[in-house]
Amino acid sequence: MESQQTGKDTWSKQIGGGTLTFTTKGLGNPAAGYVHEAKFERGNSSYSMTRQSTEPLTHAEVEERFADFISEIRHGQ
Numbered sequence: 001m002e003s004q005q006t007g008k009d010t011w012s013k014q015i016g017g018g019t020l021t022f023t024t025k026g027l028g029n030p031a032a033g034y035v036h037e038a039k040f041e042r043g044n045s046s047y048s049m050t051r052q053s054t055e056p057l058t059h060a061e062v063e064e065r066f067a068d069f070i071s072e073i074r075h076g077q
Contacts, residue, residue, distance in 0.1 A: 007024075007025070007026040007031065008023065008024070008025050008026075009023070009024045009059075010022065010023045010024075011059060015040075015070070015073055015074065016040070016042065016073040016074055016076065017042055018040055018041050018042025018043070018073075019040070019041050019042075020038060020039070020040045020070070020073065021038070021039045021040075021041070022036065022037070022038050022059070022062055022063065022066075023036070023037045023039070024036050024037075024056075024057070024062055025037075026056070031056070032054075033052060033053070033054055034052065034053045034054070034055070034056060034057065035050060035051075035052055036050065036051045036052070036053065036057065036062050036065060036066075037049070037050045037051075038050075038066040038069055038070075040069075040073050047069075047073075049066060049069045051065045051066065053065075
């Protein structure tokens with residue numbers, strides 16, 4: 001049986017000369033888990049990373065989960 005997607009939240013920030021977009025999706029109905037994605041796009045390049053949680057997170061908490069990814073972008077790696 002496939003998971004149903006419930007709720008989706010997306011927000012973006014300008015960082016490192018590109019756009020960093022966060023997306024959070026609830027899985028199941030009611031939501032039994034959450035998938036969080038951070039996708040960085042600059043020019044013709046894009047990089048993404050995902051994290052999971054068992055409970056809903058605030059925007060700040062999601063961004064904290066991607067602190068290492070954000071740090072790499074800021075330092076040009």
